[in-house]
Amino acid sequence: MHELSIAISIVELAEEEAQRRGAQINAVHLKLGALSGVVKEALLFSYEMACEETPLKGSRLLIEEIPVVVFCPSCQAQRSISSIQLFCCAECGTPTSEIVQGKEIEVSALEIEEWAHNPV
């Protein structure tokens, strides 16, 4: 259960951005790879706890699950895999462990509310 420390890192990262931009954060968009080793439900639960007593309290964590993509040596192209338990090209069945995508734990975007200091 390392989701809490991941959640704290997310909150810290978002707080930093919020300060830098002088804005309030309504939501954090996160890309979570299928091979990241992080459980989505546990992370959502931990996120709420991590937000307590921070400016992010009440913000939402929106998780986009990123599937595994491999490079298939036979197709010479990026392909999805048969399943997370079977690292074979979904098109031709060639086994491959050359992972192109699926390990991400990445804050992709923030939904922010800036206070309009200089209204036009």
Next chain:
Amino acid sequence: MGSQPRLVEVRKNVLKQNDLVARALRERFRAAGVFVVSLVSSPGSGKTMFLEKTLTQLRENYRVAALVGDLATENDAIRLARSGVPVKQITTGTLCHLEAAMVQNALEGWNLNELDFLFIENVGNLVCPSSYDLGEKLRLVLISVTEGEDKPLKYPSIFNSADVAVVSKIDLASAVEFDWPQAEGNIQAVRPGMRVFMVSSKTGQGLQEYMDFLAERLVEQREETAV
């Protein structure tokens, strides 16, 4: 004065801090000529005994040391110290995995130039350690025959973060009716081409092949560095 909600792109790796420390460590290890192996497994798979045997055997010809992560006790460090090589404990408290910064801190006071091999035993856990790079050159995932053949299918992330697999306690294989072809098939399904060693720390079976492999990899690393 109204507020204007909008979406801004950020694209920041949450574990960037760990990855940066790990990258610096890897460079330090390479420059010092030390080959670093980390071990991950579930609790009770025989990781510590396997490491104890590894250290005892390697120290005859190499300069070896180990870091060992544990939640609370120092039992593993005490066991490993019996091998006669320098061992340092990293007590993680409630943390279920090692992070690169912990490895960095634990190395303080050690001269890496005086080492050939450094082993890092992670906390017994097949989930959390997969997210954290420790700067190691080789990550080894260990499963014992008593855990069943389907461990790789249940934990594909950790198998995909590892470079080699070790199947331990093979002296018990027939007692637990361990199905080797099935286990091998499962490992290859989640990590095609993965090198697998079958060992018994108790009888010593398979250990030599693994030691030879490590020795080869050390030479390889030093040749790469020399170029």
